[in-house]
Amino acid sequence: MKTYKTEQIRNIALIGNAGAGKTTLAEAMLFEGGIINRRGEVTSKNTASDYTDIEHDFENSVFSTLLYTEFKDHKINIIDTPGMKAFAGAVTSSLSVTDTAVCVINTGDGIGAGTESSMRIADKLNKPVIAIANGLDHENANFDKILEEGKARFGGRMTIVQYPVNPGNEFNQVVDVLKMKMYQWGSDGGEPEIIDIPESEKDKADELHNELVEKAAENDEALMELYFDKGTLTEDEMRQGMKLGMKDSTLMPVFCTCAKKDMGIRRLIEFIINIVAAPNEYPMREELNGKDVKMDTDSPASMFVFKTSLEPHIGEVIYFKVMSGKISEGMDLINTSRSNKERLSTLYTVAGKNRTKVSEIVAGDIGATVKLKETKVNHTLSTKDADYKFAPVEFPKPLTTVAIKALSEADEEKVGEGLHRLRDEDPSFIVNFSKELKQLIVQAQSEYHLNVIKWFFDNEYKIEIGYKTPKVPYRETITKAAQSDYRHKKQSGGSGQFGEVHMIIEPYEEDMPAPKHFKIDGKDWQVSLRGTEEHELPWGGKLVFCNCIVGGSIDARFHPAILKGIMEKMEEGPLTGSYARDIRVCIYDGKMHPVDSNEISFKLAGRHAFSTAFKNADPKILEPIYNLDVYTPSERMGDVMSDLQGRRSIIMGMGSDKGYEKISAKVPLKEMSNYTTSLNSLTGGRGWFTFEFDAYDKVPSDVQQELLKAYEEEQAEE
Ligand SMILES: Nc1nc2c(ncn2[C@@H]2O[C@H](COP(=O)(O)OP(=O)(O)O)[C@@H](O)[C@H]2O)c(=O)[nH]1
Ligand SMILES: [Mg+2]
Incomplete structure (x- = not known):
């Protein structure tokens, strides 16, 4: 193969809805460049892209595929991406190493949710976009509708470079308003006949040409002046202007293809060579060691x-x-x-x-x-001397969480290994074993994304797995002060065990005054504070340990043991075994035995006293609350709202954003399971959301009752 210089390289990614024709378009591009000598068919499972078993099974792209074609002394690297929202990770990494997105739209269908989601990624990464109106041979191909929908969703930047003269089964003609020529294909596609625009199309072509010229000129003052002077621009000048418009995302040129019959592909390739710049003309990926890296062949590798x-x-x-x-x-x-x-x-x-x-x-x-x-x-x-380190691709955050389990216990270890391997390949899902929940947790983009994982276990690792709704990481806390004391005493043969602890516990709050006076069940208690230890808990919240012991009733050497006993119970909350948090404990009295007192005795006394006090302190279960931002097409707003209300959410705000309604809400994590699926079905796949942990909050009393009951039953089973 020929070696290319940096200037001869172009890097593009094909994005857009599943079924738009990306894989077929890639196939035609390879064919036109002579890389393959016959065009495969997605349905015959013989394309250059989509070549893996899972893609053949799913009849859909699952991974990004690297391809290339060669044309007129240029090499175009093409990354074909999967269109489903589940594979946003592959779209993100593909766009991160390419310079322009080629967004394929099926004119027989519509813009599609996957197109919107891929376009959001392209916009986030500031990538110029070329739009392709594909499938113009579909019986119901509707170019105007696509354009209108596209303008509504992506803004006015969609600008016609080509329009189809005869969309539908007989499609074979395109008017190109940049070249001001008509392209016409024979039934096999390939090389078109380039002819003058017929009289019947002249007015339309002229009008669209002028629109394109204006759009190309508007990004550059010099071009604007030229345009005013001459009333038009040369093809080169227009290209220059279009390049700028694409870079600033004010222009998204629209091309026409029938990928399946190889129509419009050659012209598209030429356009890509002309308008997509060489990779060294784009901003360099951020380097983290503060080095100034140049994308040229003389620099260190x-x-x-x-x-x-x-x-x-x-x-x-x-x-x-x-x-x-x-x-x-x-x-x-x-x-x-x-x-x-x-x-x-x-x-x-x-x-x-x-x-x-x-x-x-x-x-x-x-x-x-x-x-x-x-x-x-x-x-x-x-190279060792260069020591470059480029900024990582920021993969999309997972939106669905499940617990995964091997159906046979013997396979448990292999499940972990398999998941880590898959995760290496697809960093848009996350695996971790939760010590707290005692579950292996998988976070993925959507249920469909989880199907991919399942496919690998079924077909490649041959391990049966099952998914389950994960447990919720509840917390426990108290809502009022309570007092208790406990004496641990044991006489067995020689030396015995003795420790007695008296304590008052109360809800901890930021900046609360030092403990002094308590009124508990009508009884007054006075304590005098000697010392305070504040412990940040690994699971969030605090435990504050106050030494209020007078007269040396418990030696200081036993205090750590008491704390340890309390901590053990905090780790396994008295209500449901969940972590406890935000409690202040005052140890104000106790007793020692000159011979039998030891650490273990005080640990146990501390633990039991705490447990009893906790139960008398009006304990409450806390649940994680998330901040949720949902984006929905306006016509589905009502349904999305009522669904949210069914999830115990509190609506915090509403607004419009790029043709979407945005709803901000606080929702308990427990109510979020299956939200990806619900939102998809409520919005025809178009809705999307982001969510982030906010805080722990008390569960309503009916939920608390349910949880207590469930815990009791679980304990009884064990
Ligand atoms: N009629 C017609 N079918 C097409 C065209 N492009 C692709 N297809 C078919 O549409 C289906 C989906 O195409 P594919 O390339 O897999 O779409 P992708 O999901 O975007 O990669 C396949 O059966 C293709 O043969 C086209 O221009 N016209
Ligand atoms: Mg595909």
């Missing part, structure tokens, strides 16, 4: 890993972008994220399932290697 995947017969394949210098076969680099050396024994340029060995990959280009020791997604490899 470095590469950034954006994807890994385990592939049959070849092992783990590591996909990377060369950030600086040249990577050559046999080179040793340092993984600066792990500080170990890695040898790049084999380098590939990749067209989906087809890999070609190359001896060198230059700055800006994207390739793959194998047999690295410890290199994972988001790692940087660089």
Whole structure:
């Protein structure tokens, strides 16, 4: 294969709804570039992209796929992304290493929720976008509707470069208002006939041409002046203006294709070569060691890993972008994220399932290697001296949480291993074992995302797993002061055990005054404070331990044991075994025995006294409350609202944001399970949300009763 210079490289990502035609478009682009010599079909499971078993089973892209095509002395790296919202992680990492998003829209269908979600990611990462109106041969292809919907959702930036003359089954003509020519294809697509715009289309073409010229000129004063002087712009001037408009997200040029019949592909490739700049013309990815990195071949070599995947017969394949210098076969680099050396024994340029060995990959280009020791997604490899470390891809936060379990206990360890392997490949889900809940927790983007994990366990690891709603990390606290004392006494043979502790406990609050006087059940108590220890609890909240002992009734050497006893009970709350928090304990009296008192005795006395006091202090269960921001199309607002009300939520605010209604609410975590699925079905997949832990709050008394009952039953079973 030819070696390319940085200036000859273009990096794009195909984004958009599942079924829009991205994988088919990629196939046509490879075919046009001569990379493959016949076009596969998604339905025949023989495309260059979508080549894995799971994608064949799901009949959908699940991963991002690296591909490339070659055209007129340029190499275009194409990353085909999966369209479903579940795979937002793959869209994010793909856009992070490419310079322009090519957003494919199915004109026989509609914009689609996956398109919107991918576009949100492209916008967040400030990527220029080219829109493709694909599937113009569909019987019901409706170009105008797509344009109208697109403008409503993505703003007025959608600007026609091409429009179809005869959308529908017979589709084969496009008017190009940049070139001011008509393109016409034979039934096999491929190379078009370029002809003059027929009289019947002239007025429309002129009008759209002027719109495009204005849009191209509006981002640059010099161009604007030229336009006023001459009344038009040359093709080159327009390109220059369009480039600027795309960079500023004020212009999203619209092209027309029928990917399935290879119509409009060649023109699209040419446009990409002309309008997408070389990778070194875009801002450099942030470097974390404060180095000034240049994307040129003279700089020290470095590469950034954006994807890994385990592939049959070849092992783990590591996909990377060369950030600086040249990577050559046999080179040793340092993984600066792990500080170990890695040898790049084999380098590939990749067209989906087809890999070609190359001896060198230059700055800006994207390739793959194998047999690295410890290199994972988001790692940087660089020369030792350069010591570059690029900012990691920020993967989307998971939105669905489940507990996962092997159906057979013997497989438990393997489940953990399998999950970690999958997680290495897809950092948009998170795995951890919760010591508190005693459950293995998986957080993913959606239920569909969880189906992918299940598929791997069923088909590759051959381990049966099950998902369950995870337990809620409740907390316990008290709402009034209570007093109790406890004597631990044991006489067994020789030396005995003796410890007696008297305490008052009360709810802890920030900045509360020092303890002095209590009134408990009509009785007055006075204490005098000697010392205070404040303990931040690992599970949130505080335990404040006040020494109010007078007359040395308990030696200071036993205080740590008393604290330990209390802490043990805090860790396993008296109500439901959940962590307790926000309590102030005053130890004000007790008794020792000259011989039998020891640490264990005081620990037990502390523990029991605390437990009794806790139960008398009007204890309450606390639940985690989350701040939720939901975005919904306005016509679904009512349904989304009433669903939220059914989830014990408190609406905090409402507003409009980019054509969406935004609802902010506080919702108990317990009510959030299955929210991704519910919101999807309420909004036809278009709604989305973000949520974040806010605080713990008391559960309503009916919920408390339910939880106490459930805990009792659970205890009885054990
Ligand atoms: N009629 C027609 N079908 C298309 C076109 N592009 C793709 N398809 C079909 O639409 C289906 C989904 O295409 P695919 O490329 O997998 O979409 P992706 O999910 O965006 O990757 C496949 O069956 C394709 O053959 C097109 O331009 N016209
Ligand atoms: Mg696809």
